[in-house]
Amino acid sequence: MLLSHFSRRSLLAALAVLVAHVAACATSAPRVFVSVHVLEDGSFNVNGKPVARENLPEVLTSFKPPGGGLDIGFQVARKATYEQVQYAMSVAQRLEASVGIVGNEKF
Numbered sequence: 001m002l003l004s005h006f007s008r009r010s011l012l013a014a015l016a017v018l019v020a021h022v023a024a025c026a027t028s029a030p031r032v033f034v035s036v037h038v039l040e041d042g043s044f045n046v047n048g049k050p051v052a053r054e055n056l057p058e059v060l061t062s063f064k065p066p067g068g069g070l071d072i073g074f075q076v077a078r079k080a081t082y083e084q085v086q087y088a089m090s091v092a093q094r095l096e097a098s099v100g101i102v103g104n105e106k107f
Contacts, residue, residue, distance in 0.1 A: 030068040034060065038088055042081040057091050070097040
């Protein structure tokens, strides 16, 4: 049975999309996960190590792999200020990181 011209074009288009997706998966850039705790005193812990506010951009940049991405999980202390959290989130935004927020608050 011969495929109609429309069917062949549809099949070729579907195969092109499939090949593009497979190629993207095979060449995906490495991603690194970093845990950032926003502490009450205005400082941060990055992967469990203390980091001063002024050093946060440099420390987070050091984790970003060349050509890859950064995933940052934030955990915020109960008495941390909004300004502290906003600062940390703006650093993540400048690094084009994916962000998640982990909480242990009970409502």
